[in-house]
Amino acid sequence: MTVKQISVFIENRPGRLAEFADIFSKNNINMRAMNIAETPDFGVLRIIVDDPFNAANVIKDAGYIASVTNVLAVAIPDQPGSLLSILTLIGENDINLEYTYAFPTREKDTAYMIMRVLENEKAIQVLSQNGVKLISQEELLKLY
Amino acid sequence: MGNYYQPEIECASREQIRAWQDERLVKQVKHVYDNVPYYRKKMEEKGVTPDDIKSTADLHKLPFITKDDLRDAYPYGLVAVPLKDCVRIHSTSGTTGRRVVAFYTQHDIDLWDDCCARAIMAAGGTNEDVVHVSYGFGLFTGGAGLNGGSHKVGALTIPMSSGNTDRQIQFMIDLESTIICCTPSYAAFLGESIAERGLKDQLKLKSGIFGAEAWTQEMRRDIENSLGIKAYDIYGLTEISGPGVAFECEAQTGMHINEDHFIAEIIDPETGEVLPEGEKGELVFTSITKEAFPLLRYRTKDICVLNREKCSCGRTHVKMSKPMGRSDDMLIVKGVNVFPSQIETVLLNKGYAANYQIIVDRVNNSDQIEVKVEMTPEMFSDSLTEITGKEKELVNALKAMLGIYAKVTLVAPKTIARSEGKAVRIIDNRKLY
Ligand SMILES: [Zn+2]
Numbered sequence: 001m002t003v004k005q006i007s008v009f010i011e012n013r014p015g016r017l018a019e020f021a022d023i024f025s026k027n028n029i030n031m032r033a034m035n036i037a038e039t040p041d042f043g044v045l046r047i048i049v050d051d052p053f054n055a056a057n058v059i060k061d062a063g064y065i066a067s068v069t070n071v072l073a074v075a076i077p078d079q080p081g082s083l084l085s086i087l088t089l090i091g092e093n094d095i096n097l098e099y100t101y102a103f104p105t106r107e108k109d110t111a112y113m114i115m116r117v118l119e120n121e122k123a124i125q126v127l128s129q130n131g132v133k134l135i136s137q138e139e140l141l142k143l144y
Numbered sequence: 145m146g147n148y149y150q151p152e153i154e155c156a157s158r159e160q161i162r163a164w165q166d167e168r169l170v171k172q173v174k175h176v177y178d179n180v181p182y183y184r185k186k187m188e189e190k191g192v193t194p195d196d197i198k199s200t201a202d203l204h205k206l207p208f209i210t211k212d213d214l215r216d217a218y219p220y221g222l223v224a225v226p227l228k229d230c231v232r233i234h235s236t237s238g239t240t241g242r243r244v245v246a247f248y249t250q251h252d253i254d255l256w257d258d259c260c261a262r263a264i265m266a267a268g269g270t271n272e273d274v275v276h277v278s279y280g281f282g283l284f285t286g287g288a289g290l291n292g293g294s295h296k297v298g299a300l301t302i303p304m305s306s307g308n309t310d311r312q313i314q315f316m317i318d319l320e321s322t323i324i325c326c327t328p329s330y331a332a333f334l335g336e337s338i339a340e341r342g343l344k345d346q347l348k349l350k351s352g353i354f355g356a357e358a359w360t361q362e363m364r365r366d367i368e369n370s371l372g373i374k375a376y377d378i379y380g381l382t383e384i385s386g387p388g389v390a391f392e393c394e395a396q397t398g399m400h401i402n403e404d405h406f407i408a409e410i411i412d413p414e415t416g417e418v419l420p421e422g423e424k425g426e427l428v429f430t431s432i433t434k435e436a437f438p439l440l441r442y443r444t445k446d447i448c449v450l451n452r453e454k455c456s457c458g459r460t461h462v463k464m465s466k467p468m469g470r471s472d473d474m475l476i477v478k479g480v481n482v483f484p485s486q487i488e489t490v491l492l493n494k495g496y497a498a499n500y501q502i503i504v505d506r507v508n509n510s511d512q513i514e515v516k517v518e519m520t521p522e523m524f525s526d527s528l529t530e531i532t533g534k535e536k537e538l539v540n541a542l543k544a545m546l547g548i549y550a551k552v553t554l555v556a557p558k559t560i561a562r563s564e565g566k567a568v569r570i571i572d573n574r575k576l577y
Contacts, residue, residue: 007526009519011556037528041553042519044528065519065557069526098527116526 001124001134002070004052005114008045009065012038020045020064027058032140033114035101048073048103048114050141072115072123073103073140075133083113086132093126095119105143112143146393146457149265149297150258153404154459161460164404166199168432173197173206176438179224182217183209183440200407203430204418208441214244214383223247223436230436235283236382246382247436253292255433259380259388259402260293266393266400266457267351267376269323271298274348276321278312278330279356281305285386286356290325293388299323306330309337320348328359328367328375332498335370349373355380355387358467358485362492377466383442384429390464395456398463405433408462409441410450424449427464475570477504477511480548484569487515487550490541494534495522499560506574514551515542518560 010016017036024031033048049055052068059066076082090097096118103112112135117123127134135143148154156164174194176183187193190207197205214222223230229249236244248256269275275294279286287305294301302319304312306326312334315321324331331354338344349371355378364375379399380387389406390399401408406429410419413426427444431437446467455463469483476482484502491500501516517538525531535552542550 005526007524009524009554009556011559039528039532042531042555044526044531046526063556063558065521065524067521067524067526098529 001072001128001136002120003048003073003114003135003137003140005069005071005116006047006049006052006056006059007067007069008047008059010036010043010045012040012042017045023058023062024055027055029055029058033101033103035099035114037099046099046101046114046116048140052137069116070120072117072120072127073135074113074115074127075135076111076113078109078111083111086127089126089130089132090115090117090123093122095123095126103140107143146459147265147268147270148459149261151458154262154400154461156404156460158460161403162200165407165432168404169200169203169407169430170194170197172430172432172434172438173440175435176224176440180222182213182221186213203407203409203441206430206441208416208428208443209439210443211244211383211445218243219245222439224438225249225436232288233283234285234288234382234386244383246385248385249435252385252434252436255405256289256385256388257292257296259385259391259405260289261296262293262402263353263376263378263388263391264290264293264297264299264323266391266459267323267353267374268394269294269297269299269351273297273299273322274302274320275299275323275325276302276304276312276316276319276349278304278306278324278326278334279387284356285380285382286325286327289380289386289388290353294325309334313338313341313343316349317343317346322348322350324349324352324371324373326352326354327356328354328363329357329499331367331371331375332363335367339370344370344372347372351376353378353391358469358488360485360488360492360498362489363498366492366498379464379467381444383437383439384431384444385434389429393455393457393459397455398451398465400455400457400459400461400463401450403461406431408450408464410448411443413443413445413447421452422449424468427467475502475504475513475572477513477546478548480546482513482546482548486545487542490538490545491515491517494538494541496520496538497557500569501560502570504570504572504574511574512551513546513548514553516553516555516560518557519554520557 030050035046037044098116100115177194186207192205230247231250232248233245277290281287351374353376367375377392378387380389390401392399409428410425419425427446427448429442430440447469448467449465451463497518503514505512538552
């Protein structure tokens with residue numbers, strides 16, 4: 001129960017991200033979620049797309065270094081404290097959360113977060129047992 | 145036993161080699177003294193005449209000649225024969241000041257080609273081989289030298305020159321090239337390009353002869369794997385002739401210097417004193433058979449060691465180590481000697497590409513060194529912590545090697561220019577001179 005995230009190495013210089021967006025638009029790749037982690041010299045761009053295998057090939061052909069990682073897509077009910085309780089659950093079970101970012105949709109009563117943990121199997125087990133809904137790649141494609 | 149071009153010379157007894165050197169040196173000193181006023185003046189200043197030079201034992205009495213002398217004497221000041229007897233020039237790709245121009249008679253070219261033929265045969269070449277020469281042709285000696293050597297061997301020679309990688313690979317496959325000659329950085333680039341196109345299986349290459357720039361053992365293994373060959377080192381310099389002054393045999397434990405043409409000495413670069421056998425110092429060459437442009441005691445600025453131990457290949461000529469650094473390339477950063485080859489060794493050990501750039505700057509009166517390194521798929525991760533962790537490891541390894549802190553900057557692949565001639569790896573922004 002994971003989704004595929006593509007990570008791309010990008011240099012921190014003006015126009016780098018625009019070049020990248022241009023490649024996506026030319027190849028009709030629909031970016032569903034995005035996150036950038038940076039140092040002063042370089043950044044790692046993380047994206048969720050509809051067709052990760054095609055997108056990864058397009059990116060690699062364009063000369064970028066990219067990798068595909070399995071991450072969790074977690075449904076967060078739109079109620080006070082629900083994100084906190086999920087993060088608490090992760091923390092109490094000694095699951096290392098590397099980073100997390102929002103997955104925007106038009107749904108009104110649920111928010112979605114992408115979570116990168118070091119122990120996918122364990123996280124899936126803990127979250128499912130506690131009634132947290134995880135969505136798959138296929139379900140992700142249906143969300144708008 | 146090996147594959148020799150001139151076995152009677154390459155495997156001659158030490159006594160025989162010494163006898164050739166004694167006789168040729170005496171003759172050469174006289175030739176230079178009689179025909180080169182610049183040299184005669186230098187010898188007079190040192191109080192030496194040709195009569196003082198009776199054998200190689202007297203070599204140390206002669207003055208040194210340096211690149212500065214070559215520039216002072218530019219263009220004809222060191223030519224020892226009438227210009228009508230010269231048939232060609234070559235010139236070094238110097239980065240500063242005047243270019244150095246070297247002259248050749250037909251005889252000089254013949255002997256130089258012989259040296260390159262020895263190198264090609266030491267790399268397993270015969271007249272059944274297809275020798276693919278991807279060194280630049282033109283003023284640079286690389287293309288002409290290996291091309292001439294390959295003709296002497298009788299191999300089918302492809303004078304490709306550098307550049308146009310797709311055409312290089314196409315010819316390599318269609319004409320079934322078996323031996324490739326180029327700079328090591330270009331060989332590494334060809335290897336990557338061939339891997340990208342998935343064409344390695346279609347190559348017939350068995351060996352490669354690479355020189356004209358510094359490269360490490362790790363880079364050798366990379367090239368050997370990517371091209372499926374055995375990689376041989378070759379050494380030379382335009383001032384002395386070109387590639388083939390020394391070459392590697394199958395033992396790969398140093399390069400045999402063609403001592404019937406060149407006498408090698410190792411000196412202390414500070415004092416100029418000749419160092420005892422086996423010590424590390426600056427390599428000095430005396431060309432004893434060159435007619436047009438003979439140099440006596442030319443300081444190469446290359447730091448290396450000579451080894452006279454018997455070689456398993458059967459050749460008896462002395463071996464020089466791969467240069468451990470060039471006093472030219474040597475950077476003094478925060479008072480510490482830094483050689484680009486040290487940085488390259490660390491990068492390859494840590495799994496990065498051999499392509500890098502060193503940028504030295506002076507900020508607030510303090511030297512700073514930055515190493516730009518290309519990111520590789522193997523080193524990449526979606527986790528910033530993991531990448532910066534590896535970066536930190538690299539910084540620590542560089543610090544252990546160099547003794548000073550060097551900033552590491554990771555850049556996108558293929559953004560550092562690969563040179564088809566000598567790689568330009570150092571950018572010194574300090575305005576020290
Ligand atoms: Zn040998």
